[in-house]
Amino acid sequence: xxxxxxxxxxxxxxxxxxxxxxxxxxxxxxxxxxxxxxxxxxxxxxxxxxxxxxxxxxxxxxxxxxxxxxxxxxxxxxxxxxxxxxxxxxxxxxxxxxxxxxxxxxxxxxxxxxxxxxxxxxxxxxxxxxxxxxxxxxxxxxxxxxxxxxxxxxxxxxxxxxxxxxxxxxxxxxxxxxxxxxxxxxxxxxxxxxxxxxxxxxxxxxxxxxxxxxxxxxxxxxxxxxxxxxxxxxxxxxxxxxxxxxxxxxxxxxxxxxxxxxxxxxxxxxxxxxxxxxxxxxxxxxxxxxxxxxxxxxxx
Numbered sequence: 001x002x003x004x005x006x007x008x009x010x011x012x013x014x015x016x017x018x019x020x021x022x023x024x025x026x027x028x029x030x031x032x033x034x035x036x037x038x039x040x041x042x043x044x045x046x047x048x049x050x051x052x053x054x055x056x057x058x059x060x061x062x063x064x065x066x067x068x069x070x071x072x073x074x075x076x077x078x079x080x081x082x083x084x085x086x087x088x089x090x091x092x093x094x095x096x097x098x099x100x101x102x103x104x105x106x107x108x109x110x111x112x113x114x115x116x117x118x119x120x121x122x123x124x125x126x127x128x129x130x131x132x133x134x135x136x137x138x139x140x141x142x143x144x145x146x147x148x149x150x151x152x153x154x155x156x157x158x159x160x161x162x163x164x165x166x167x168x169x170x171x172x173x174x175x176x177x178x179x180x181x182x183x184x185x186x187x188x189x190x191x192x193x194x195x196x197x198x199x200x201x202x203x204x205x206x207x208x209x210x211x212x213x214x215x216x217x218x219x220x221x222x223x224x225x226x227x228x229x230x231x232x233x234x235x236x237x238x239x240x241x242x243x244x245x246x247x248x249x250x251x252x253x254x255x256x257x258x259x260x261x262x263x264x265x266x267x268x269x270x271x272x273x274x275x276x277x278x279x280x281x282x283x284x285x286x287x288x289x290x291x292x293x294x295x296x297x298x299x300x
Contacts, residue, residue: 015292019264026043026091036093047076050074051072064216067194096120098124149182164189219242240262246276249276258296
């Protein structure tokens with residue numbers, strides 16, 4: 001039974017990854033999860049300098065999911081290279097570094113510093129507010145997305161995954177812009193913008209007022225967007241958004257994703273990633289599927 005998939009020339013032992021921002025760099029989870037069982041660990045976003053993130057409160061539970069307005073708090077690229085990469089290299093899993101920034105130049109500093117490391121792929125978080133565009137995210141305008149993708153591709157030594165924001169009118173327009181600019185793969189979806197209000201205090205629950213909605217509530221939207229995008233582009237897709245079990249992951253594969261990432265459910269059940277990987281294998285055995293690649297995009 002073959003569970004291996006390939007994305008931009010990089011082979012993964014299985015299609016199950018972690019979603020950025022929900023797993024750190026694996027250190028917090030290593031006592032629960034055998035990282036060797038995962039196709040890849042996708043790290044928390046890393047910037048050119050340390051970021052403090054947003055003021056608290058910055059997490060809120062919602063029906064079927066959670067809101068977060070962490071603000072991409074991270075220790076910066078130098079700490080990441082010195083501490084996180086050596087930790088992950090102890091395991092037999094691929095390393096995908098998630099990169100964030102406030103200007104194109106910020107991203108390029110990180111991309112260049114990662115060029116000579118043992119990171120396998122780069123995932124570019126274009127849901128960051130672009131300070132030069134009045135805080136509109138890089139991934140919300142097709143021309144901005146094209147420009148940052150092209151700039152990153154010029155500097156990157158590893159294959160580039162562009163992580164698409166769902167907070168757009170037409171996700172396929174964004175996907176085509178990233179593909180045209182040279183992206184090697186796409187990951188989707190990032191969180192949906194949401195809000196929660198405390199009716200007793202008559203106040204916003206999050207200090208930031210809005211936050212990113214993730215968890216099971218977003219899965220139908222994510223599956224639809226992955227399917228639409230798979231029809232519109234030729235590059236591989238890593239699907240995510242509300243995956244809680246193997247059946248959820250299989251929906252994304254059938255919709256056209258080559259791999260999947262587990263996010264918010266890591267907070268609910270730290271074993272979710274391995275359970276999803278094992279569940280996919282059980283499904284393949286049950287239906288006599290010899291090669292996982294035969295499932296990709298096979299919905300009819």
